[in-house]
Structure formats: C-alpha cells, structure tokens
Amino acid sequence: MSTGETKEARRDARNTWLLSAPALIILTLAAAGPLLIMLVYSFLEPGKYGNVVWEFSTGAWVSTVLTRDIFDGTYHLADAHLTIFWRSVKLSLITTIFTFIVGFPTAWFIATRSARARTALLFLITIPFWTNLLIRTFAINQIIRNEGMLNTFLLYLGVIDEPILIIYSDFAVFLGMTYVYLPLMVLPLFAAIDRFDMRLIEAAYDLYASRLQVLRRVILPIVKPGIIAGSILVFIPALGAYVTPRILGGGRNMMIGNFIELQFGQGRNWPLGAALSVLLLMIVAIALMFYVRAANRDAPHG
Amino acid sequence: MPADAVIEARAARKVFRTGQQTVVALNDVSIAIRKGEFFTLLGPSGCGKTTLLRLIAGFETPSSGQILLNGNDITDAPPNLRPVNTVFQSYALFPHLTVRQNVGFGLQMQGVAASEITDKVKRALSLVRLEDLADRKPQQLSGGQQQRVALARALAPSPEVLLLDEPLSALDLKLRKEMQSELKRLQHELGITFIFVTHDQEEALTMSDRIGVMSKGSLLQIGAPREIYNHPVNRFVADFIGETNLIPAEVRNAKATIVRNVSIPVDPASPEGAHTLAVRPEHVRIVPVSGDVPLTAKVGESVYFGTDSHIQLLLADGTEIIARHQNEATGGEVPPPGTEVGVAFAPGAVQVLED
Incomplete structure (x- = not known):
C-alpha cells in the first residue's frame, strides 16, 4: 500500500517535470541564456569595429561610472553617464507617480460604472495597444513639435507669440511615457478597485x-x-524605455535604453553596453526589492 | 415633539429614480424614537425600513422632510458628524485591520488620545467577549465572531443611537437566538437607544420595547409588541405578525356576522360594514357541538409541531381557519378529519380590522 503510494507520487513528480519541460527549456534559452551572454560579454575587451575580443577585463564595468582622464590617467566620476542614469530614474519615477494620479480616478470611475459601461470603457482603455508604439510616439511628436498641432493652435488663438519648446526635452519624454504607460497603471488598479467592497466606505464614513x-x-x-502591480508595470518598462526618449527626447535627452543602444551601434563598445544592461537589471531588481518590502511591511502576516 | 425623543423623522420621504422609473421608498414617514428604547422597524424586504435607517445614519438625504437628533435638524449632516453608529448587515469590517484596530477605528477618527482608545477598545471587546481574538484579522473569524466585532466597533465610540440593519440575518438559528439575548443584554447594560431593522417578526416581538411595522414605504402601526400582536390595525399587520385567521364578516351593532345567521360579539367601538376579522390560532377553541355553540366546522388536516398542534377547520362557507392547541393540555389528541365540531373564540380575541 505505502510502496504503491510512493511509486505513484514519484510518477506524479516525473510527469510534472515532463509537462513543464518545454516551458522550462524556453525560459532557459530565451531568458537566462541571453542574460548569461550579456554577463560574460561585460567582462571582455571591446573589438575595434564592434563585437568583442575574448580577453578578460573589468574595464567595461569601471567605465560605467568612472571615466579615465586621457592626460594624467586618473579616474573621475563619469558625469555624462550618471546624468543619464539619474534622468532615467527620475523620469521613470515621475511617470509612475503621474500615471497613478491620473490612473486612480480613471480606474475608480470605470469600476463604479454599470457592467455594460464598464466593458465598453475597459475596451477603450486597451485601444492604444492596437497601434504600434512607434506610431503612437510619432503621433505625440506631431502634436507637440514646434510646428505641431498644439503650437499651431495656440499661435492661431493668439495665446502665444512663438512656439512653446516642448519637443526634445525631459518634459516631452515624460509626457510621452505617461501616455504610453497609463493603461498599464489603470488596468491593475481597476482590478483591485473592482474587488473593493464599497460598503466599507459607508462603514468608515459612519465611524467619523x-x-x-x-x-x-x-x-x-x-x-x-x-x-x-501598476507601479511595477509602469516603472520597469519606463526605466528601460528606448523608443519614447529617442523620438521625443532627441539625441541629447538620452535614457539608459538609448545609451545602451549607442554602445552597440556607433559607440562600438559592446562590453560597456553589456555592463550597462546588467546594471539596469540590477537597478530594477533592487528597486523592486525595496518596493515589495515596503509594501509588505503592514500587509497581513500569515 | 415628544420631550424624550432622541431621533425623530418628520414626514420623511425618499424617492429613487432609476431611468424612467421612480420608486417611492419612503412615503412621508413620521416617527419619534424615545431615548434608551429598543425600537424595531419591522417589515418585508423592500418596505422602506432600511431606507429609513439610512436616512437616520446619514447615508441618504430625504427627498423631503426632516431628521432630528435631540431636537436638532441633522437632515443634511454627513454620517461622520452624527453621533450615530451602524452595525451593517454585511458587517463591513475592515479586512486590512485587526479586530482591535477595527474596534478602535471610530475613536481614532474622532481624535481620541491613544491611551483612552486602548481602554475603550478593551472595554468594548469585553462587552462582546472577544478579548482573546483582538489581534486576529476579520477573515480569520467565524460569522458570529465577525458579528460581535461589528457590534463592538459600533459601540466603542459610545454613540447616542445604535442602528442595526438586519445584523442577525446571516447567522444560523442557534447563534441568532444567542445574539438576540446578547443584544438585549447590551442594550440594557449600556442604555443606548437601539434602532433595529428586521423582517423576522419573532425577533421583533422578543427583543423590542416598541415596534414600527412598515409596508410599501409607509409606517402602518407603532406600538409595544403585545399591542401590535393583540390589536393589529389592519390586515397587513395582523397577517405579518404571527399567524392569524382572517375571516370575512359583516359588522353591525357590536356583532359580526360570519357565516349565515352566525354572529359573534365584537368590541362596540369597531368600525361597521364589511370587514375582516382577525383571530389568532391559539384563541380558536374546539368544543363539542351543542345548541350553545352557533358556529360549527368540519375538521381538516392537523399538523403536529411538538409543543402544539395546528388543526385545520373548514367553516360552512368554505373559509379555512387554523386552531392551535397546546399538546400538553390535550395530550396531543386531535379530532379525526371529517368530524363535525363546534368552534368558539376566546373572549376579546376577535379583532375587527380597518381594511
């Protein structure tokens, strides 16, 4: 009896592994594999015309935050790099906060409608996903550029004498990211508010x-x-954003994503690009850890 | 206004609009609830009793009319500014707070000092005998325990009036009985005015000092349980409170004619004309057929209920009435179906209804 049971349990375990094998293989190849390659590349020397030279070096990691003075050989903090990191984190944080401020009332509004209206509104929220991100970002570009719709309209009204310079600024990037990531904030908020028992509002209101x-x-x-959930879904892709800062921020207002791309392209410094990618991953992981821990502090225990 | 009224509604009217339809949930209800009494609003679902409670709590504002607290108009005051707390039918406990935090919530919102909150929470929890579970979350408690937390939470800020919206409806019978006496005890100990909403007439009769019977947005009768049970004003109240035999009759000169040529004496103050008589089943006596007993009936089915038996009686014109007999007095014996028996009503038990 007991041996039969253990045999059965063993078979169950084997079946479980077999059934999950395809997913596990794909995950290993598609997620862990590239990461491992990045990690290895970050410890190699850059090739002259891109690619890597198979020679161990910590040079790429050093140059993520430090820069070597070409005259006296001393190391200084790489201001340009740090500016880009700081801009990325700052813009992502502001975007997250702003999508929450706009998204919360939106989600509340949707969750408190009738079942039919709710379905329609949720459908509307998902419509932007039907269009390619690139096209949507160019659409924003069309609206805010100097000769764009917004400036033309304001000039026509006589509110302003010359175009407002919005495009190719941090503000333009923030605006674009808020637009792009807003649905990712609204949907999880909606799910949470939908489960919320509205009677608790009356109970609290009744209790002064x-x-x-x-x-x-x-x-x-x-x-x-x-x-x-909403903050994570907005903050992480915002931190690694590439298309939006490229199109709305121009060449000067780079974020980490653009900076990494630069290393693999014109910069011809693959190890630095790889090191920056791993660094980005680490920043995200640390930010997540802090966030989840802070969020769980007063959550129910056990 | 009665001098001892703590809560008063004056011609309170509430109309709900849903699309094209308008529903009059409360039709000019006036009521004065005395300080310290256990008042029950009784009626079937949709009769407006919960709407009246919500007007008193401040969750709704009346379409017209006034709500007064100790003589002051509070019609437009929000719930957080009324010294009135509610025990909700769904309990509505805060899932993210412990029992202790739930009970302390009202005090905290009032800005009471922390040490005082600790004391008052402790006292409220001991009132409902839940000191041991103070650090649990609501979802770790049984229904009956959640009910007690809801009660303690509403009592902790020492409100002037406690509103209870069908608080026992989700409990099973045994627990409900227990909570009924618990509530009665608490009300007695604390001297707080309780306004209790229920559709359960037995609950209303056993617990209340006074009952207000409602139907279709109107208040039909207000009175002590005994008064309402023995002297219902109309057909609805007679039928809703307890079991009642309703017998059509012609009333004239303090006599009600039931079946052909059979008249029984009624209260001389009764209205005259075609009316309905109400007789409680326990007031219907089965007697041997004799010349002294004008009313006869044929025995139908009987149902045995343990302490008593219900015997169906068919009058000559087909009207069906039920007699309830204590089994202890009769030894559980019932006349066999088809027997011809005499029927008598206990003196003063026949009530002529207005409609």
Whole structure:
C-alpha cells in the first residue's frame, strides 16, 4: 500500500517535470541564456569595429561610472553617464507617480460604472495597444513639435507669440511615457478597485472618518496590491524605455535604453553596453526589492 | 415633539429614480424614537425600513422632510458628524485591520488620545467577549465572531443611537437566538437607544420595547409588541405578525356576522360594514357541538409541531381557519378529519380590522 503510494507520487513528480519541460527549456534559452551572454560579454575587451575580443577585463564595468582622464590617467566620476542614469530614474519615477494620479480616478470611475459601461470603457482603455508604439510616439511628436498641432493652435488663438519648446526635452519624454504607460497603471488598479467592497466606505464614513480619511485609511490600504502591480508595470518598462526618449527626447535627452543602444551601434563598445544592461537589471531588481518590502511591511502576516 | 425623543423623522420621504422609473421608498414617514428604547422597524424586504435607517445614519438625504437628533435638524449632516453608529448587515469590517484596530477605528477618527482608545477598545471587546481574538484579522473569524466585532466597533465610540440593519440575518438559528439575548443584554447594560431593522417578526416581538411595522414605504402601526400582536390595525399587520385567521364578516351593532345567521360579539367601538376579522390560532377553541355553540366546522388536516398542534377547520362557507392547541393540555389528541365540531373564540380575541 505505502510502496504503491510512493511509486505513484514519484510518477506524479516525473510527469510534472515532463509537462513543464518545454516551458522550462524556453525560459532557459530565451531568458537566462541571453542574460548569461550579456554577463560574460561585460567582462571582455571591446573589438575595434564592434563585437568583442575574448580577453578578460573589468574595464567595461569601471567605465560605467568612472571615466579615465586621457592626460594624467586618473579616474573621475563619469558625469555624462550618471546624468543619464539619474534622468532615467527620475523620469521613470515621475511617470509612475503621474500615471497613478491620473490612473486612480480613471480606474475608480470605470469600476463604479454599470457592467455594460464598464466593458465598453475597459475596451477603450486597451485601444492604444492596437497601434504600434512607434506610431503612437510619432503621433505625440506631431502634436507637440514646434510646428505641431498644439503650437499651431495656440499661435492661431493668439495665446502665444512663438512656439512653446516642448519637443526634445525631459518634459516631452515624460509626457510621452505617461501616455504610453497609463493603461498599464489603470488596468491593475481597476482590478483591485473592482474587488473593493464599497460598503466599507459607508462603514468608515459612519465611524467619523472624513472623506480624506476614508481614502487614506481604508481605500488606499486595501487597493494597495493594485497600486504595487501598476507601479511595477509602469516603472520597469519606463526605466528601460528606448523608443519614447529617442523620438521625443532627441539625441541629447538620452535614457539608459538609448545609451545602451549607442554602445552597440556607433559607440562600438559592446562590453560597456553589456555592463550597462546588467546594471539596469540590477537597478530594477533592487528597486523592486525595496518596493515589495515596503509594501509588505503592514500587509497581513500569515 | 415628544420631550424624550432622541431621533425623530418628520414626514420623511425618499424617492429613487432609476431611468424612467421612480420608486417611492419612503412615503412621508413620521416617527419619534424615545431615548434608551429598543425600537424595531419591522417589515418585508423592500418596505422602506432600511431606507429609513439610512436616512437616520446619514447615508441618504430625504427627498423631503426632516431628521432630528435631540431636537436638532441633522437632515443634511454627513454620517461622520452624527453621533450615530451602524452595525451593517454585511458587517463591513475592515479586512486590512485587526479586530482591535477595527474596534478602535471610530475613536481614532474622532481624535481620541491613544491611551483612552486602548481602554475603550478593551472595554468594548469585553462587552462582546472577544478579548482573546483582538489581534486576529476579520477573515480569520467565524460569522458570529465577525458579528460581535461589528457590534463592538459600533459601540466603542459610545454613540447616542445604535442602528442595526438586519445584523442577525446571516447567522444560523442557534447563534441568532444567542445574539438576540446578547443584544438585549447590551442594550440594557449600556442604555443606548437601539434602532433595529428586521423582517423576522419573532425577533421583533422578543427583543423590542416598541415596534414600527412598515409596508410599501409607509409606517402602518407603532406600538409595544403585545399591542401590535393583540390589536393589529389592519390586515397587513395582523397577517405579518404571527399567524392569524382572517375571516370575512359583516359588522353591525357590536356583532359580526360570519357565516349565515352566525354572529359573534365584537368590541362596540369597531368600525361597521364589511370587514375582516382577525383571530389568532391559539384563541380558536374546539368544543363539542351543542345548541350553545352557533358556529360549527368540519375538521381538516392537523399538523403536529411538538409543543402544539395546528388543526385545520373548514367553516360552512368554505373559509379555512387554523386552531392551535397546546399538546400538553390535550395530550396531543386531535379530532379525526371529517368530524363535525363546534368552534368558539376566546373572549376579546376577535379583532375587527380597518381594511
């Protein structure tokens, strides 16, 4: 009896592994494999015309944050690199916060509509996904560039005398990213608010909570999982954004994504590009760890 | 206004609009609830009792009319500014807070000092005997325990009036009985005015000082349980509270004619004309057929209920009435179906209804 059971358990375990094997193989090849290649490349010497020379070196890692003075050979902080890192983190954070500020009322509005209206509104939220990101970003470009719709309209109205310079600035990148990532904030927030028991609002209101207290003490803590999910879904792709800063930020307002691309292209420094990629991954992982830990601090234990 | 009224509704009216339809949920209801009483709003679902409760709590504002608290108009005051707390039918406990934090929520929102909150929460939890579970989350509690937390949470800020919206409807019978006496005990101990909403007439009769019976947005009768049970004003109240035999009759000169030539005496103050008589089944007596007993009936089915038996009786014109007999008194014996028996009503038990 017991041997039969163990045999059966063993067979179950084997079947489980066999059934998951295709997924595991794909994950290994598609996710872990490239990462490993990146990690290895980051410790090699750059080739003269791109590619790598198979020679161990920590040069790429050093030059992610330090730059060597070509005259006296001393090392200084690489201001240009740090500016790019800082801009990436700052813009991603602002984008996350702003998508939350705009997305929360939107998600609340949708979640409190009738079942039919809700389906229609959610459908509308997903419409931007039907169009290629590149095209959407160019559309934003068309609106905000100096001779674009916005400036033409304002000039025509006489509100302004000369075009407002929005395009090719950090603000333009922020605007574009907010537009692109807003649905990713709205959808998880909607899911969380949809599960929220609206009767709790009355209960809190009945127990002397003001409107602001109802929001802060009851609604926000309970929909927190949705806020966390939405923030992660916005912050991570924003940090690695490539298309939006390229098209709306121009050449000067680079983010990490563009900087990495530069190393594999004109820069011909693959190891530096690889090191930067791994660094980006680490920044994201650390940010996530902090975030999840902060979020779980007052979550239910056990 | 009655001097001892803590809550008063004056011609409170509430109309809900859904698309083209308008529903009058509350039709000019006026009521004065006395300080310290256990008042029950009783009626079937959709009768407006919960709407009235929500007007008192402040979740809704009346379409017209006023709500007064201690003589002050609070019609437009938001719920957080009313010293009135609610025990919700769904309990509505905060899932992200522990039992202790749930109970302390109201005090915290009122800005009470932390040490005082600790004391009051402790006292509220001991009132409902939940001190041991103070650090649990609501979802780790049983339905009955959640019910107690909801009660403690509403009581902790010492409201002037406690509103209870069918709080026992989700509990099983045994627990419900337990909570009924628990609620009664609490109300007695704390002296807080309880306004209790239920559709369960037995619950209303056993717990209340006074009952307001509602139907279709109107308040039909207000009175002590005994008064409402023994002297229902109309057909609806008679039928809704307890079981009642309704017998069509012609009333004239303090006599009600039931079947051909059979009249029984009724209260001289009763309205005259074609009316319905209400007689409680326990007031229907089965007696041997004799010349002294004008009313006869044929025995139908009987149902045995343990403590008593219900015996169906068919009058000559086909009207069906039920007699309830204590089995202890009769030894559980019931007359066999088809027997011709005499029927008598206990003195003063026949009530002429207005409609």
